[in-house]
Amino acid sequence: xxxxxxxxxxxxxxxxxxxxxxxxxxxxxxxxxxxxxxxxxxxxxxxxxxxxxxxxxxxxxxxxxxxxxxxxxxxxxxxxxxxxxxxxxxxxxxxxxxxxxxxxxxxxxxxxxxxxxxxxxxxxxxxxxxxxxxxxxxxxxxxxxxxxxxxxxxxxxxxxxxxxxxxxxxxxxxxxxxxxxxxxxxxxxxxxxxxxxxxxxxxxxxxxxxxxxxxxxxxxxxxxxxxxxxxxxxxxxxxxxxxxxxxxxxxxxxxxxxxxxxxxxxxxxxxxxxxx
Numbered sequence: 001x002x003x004x005x006x007x008x009x010x011x012x013x014x015x016x017x018x019x020x021x022x023x024x025x026x027x028x029x030x031x032x033x034x035x036x037x038x039x040x041x042x043x044x045x046x047x048x049x050x051x052x053x054x055x056x057x058x059x060x061x062x063x064x065x066x067x068x069x070x071x072x073x074x075x076x077x078x079x080x081x082x083x084x085x086x087x088x089x090x091x092x093x094x095x096x097x098x099x100x101x102x103x104x105x106x107x108x109x110x111x112x113x114x115x116x117x118x119x120x121x122x123x124x125x126x127x128x129x130x131x132x133x134x135x136x137x138x139x140x141x142x143x144x145x146x147x148x149x150x151x152x153x154x155x156x157x158x159x160x161x162x163x164x165x166x167x168x169x170x171x172x173x174x175x176x177x178x179x180x181x182x183x184x185x186x187x188x189x190x191x192x193x194x195x196x197x198x199x200x201x202x203x204x205x206x207x208x209x210x211x212x213x214x215x216x217x218x219x220x221x222x223x224x225x226x227x228x229x230x231x232x233x234x235x236x237x238x239x240x241x242x243x244x245x246x247x248x249x250x251x252x253x254x255x256x257x258x259x260x261x262x263x264x265x266x267x268x269x270x271x272x273x274x275x276x
Contacts, residue, residue, distance in 0.1 A: 188274025207240030
């Protein structure tokens, strides 16, 4: 009996998905595919609604900060929440360009996530199978050029970081406002949800590889100054960086759930239990 040996490349068969691994390596990419697809579908839908994103005192993180508000939209933010006042009259308001405040700001946090070093690995494996996993063949693909051609824009990640840090401040401020309604301090389920959301977004941002490099990656000997402020910041960034994947997923799922909660309260579908 003749045993047929498949051609190998780098220790595994060359056909797409070819591998000598015996574990369920495909589970991770499959979960990534399902979760990212579901989140993208929901976020896109929520982006175009332009309504029910505010339920006093809660503001959906998908719509924060509110640059302009359309006051006659159901569940819209009040005028005092809008940085620049009422919705501009020059906006065309078509089905493809509805009067949605999220359209004006959501590109910035999405750019930070899309160019994130961890998410690149996640969606490269799940959506393009390039490669599907460690020691798993991507098949006969054209020569890989990395992020030097079409994907050159991925290098914007280090600049998107600065905007992401600003969003940490904005979402934290929204979380603080969530404890005050009509000038009265209180606490509700939404207050807790927005606070957890801000904490998870901050944890994900503070674990960014670019931030870790910014605070200490340019130095050859970090241990030479263990008592310095820079070294302390680098150690803390390293702690978050070691858990970057977990915070990436937790913050992604939670921000979607936060928008859904605010939306359902605004629509009157559910009741927010609170002390007011």
